[in-house]
Amino acid sequence: EPEVTQTPSHQVTQMGQEVILRCVPISNHLYFYWYRQILGQKVEFLVSFYNNEISEKSEIFDDQFSVERPDGSNFTLKIRSTKLEDSAMYFCASSEDTGGIRVDIQYFGAGTRLSVL
């Protein structure tokens, strides 16, 4: 069964460093998302991406964050200068487009645990 894959599974970085989290969405999906879950808290929406541009972003997604689809298969989340409070599990998700209509179900990857020291 097709699945969303995320790498790495765990990323440790020093405060102030840049990190890139990588995702390979399901191959025929056209909508891509990033969410995060701080330990013990709710899953929070960060950003959605369609047709090579951001379609919606949350207040969390400030200038330190950026997303990119560098090729036909990868979808990345970059955090420019990490802060301690960026430590969280980051989930990538994708959803399908059938005949121009977005399918509402989102398929999630297993997540990347980001630890900022």
Place this chain on the structure above:
Amino acid sequence: SQQGEEDPQALSIQEGENATMNCSYKTSINNLQWYRQNSGRGLVHLILIRSNEREKHSGRLRVTLDTSKKSSSLLITASRAADTASYFCATARYGNKLVFGAGTILRVKS
């Protein structure tokens, strides 16, 4: 805020019993979805119910939606140890964003 809130926060039952989890939300929605998360893993989609639907079934899952009360319930019948996980409701209003509740931790004892 559109946020869904689940109750109970934690539920412990014996294998074979039914488990019921509730979710409330604050704004009008397009659809409501339930996801499962095993410890430290990703979210797995379970079932989606649209705002014009009242009840939906999928295998041992039954979801109800009451838009007048802005609430939903997820019933898992004949629970198994493998159902042990966290369960989240997520609402979608328009656009793509899912807004998740805090989740219910379900433990099924064998």
